[in-house]
Amino acid sequence: MSPSDRFGDFRHGLTSSEHLSVSTLNLQSDHNPRSLRLEMFMADTPRRRLADRVSSSPTFIGSGSRFTGDLECASDLVVGGTVVGDGDVQGALTLSEGGRWEGEIRAGNAVIAGDVEGSVTIGEKLELRATARIKGSLRARTIAVAKGAIIEGDMAVTSGKPVVHFEEKRGPAK
Secondary structure (H helix, E strand, O other): OOHHHHHOOHHHHOOHHHHHHHHHHHHHOOOOHHHHHHHHHHHOOOOOOHHHHOOOOOEEEOOOOEEEOOEEEOOOEEEOOEEEOOEEEEEEEEEOOOOEEEOOEEEEEEEEOOEEEOOEEEEEEEEEOOOOEEEOOEEEEEEEEEOOOEEEOOEEEOOOOOOEEEOOOOOOOO
């Protein structure tokens, strides 16, 4: 299995600010070959975990908080509390351990370590951590499930690739 098969195409995980900073570097380089090589190195460095991709300014629903209603988020969303309602997240969703979501979830990418009761539809990569508890259907281009995660429902991988099973060896991202 090649690294790109295990970790996906890292270019899909770049945020618009990362694209901007690379473009700015290129514009300031005046086509200096040394700067151009640096730009390619920075852009070609894959990130191992989807959890490491949260943007610098995500929206937070903190532990102990409760949000009721439908939610639309234009960037990344980190949930440590409870959401009751449907959600459309344009960026990456992180549902932390202890977090809970009741309703439909639609997102670009997602890392779920908490509880979900409802359907989950992800455009690209879905990662279920060992503490995840899902009661509902899952649909994503790629799905990775940690040993210990519990899924009560159906699962569909839209890319046709098999579900990746893994054992967590690292602690939560800091």
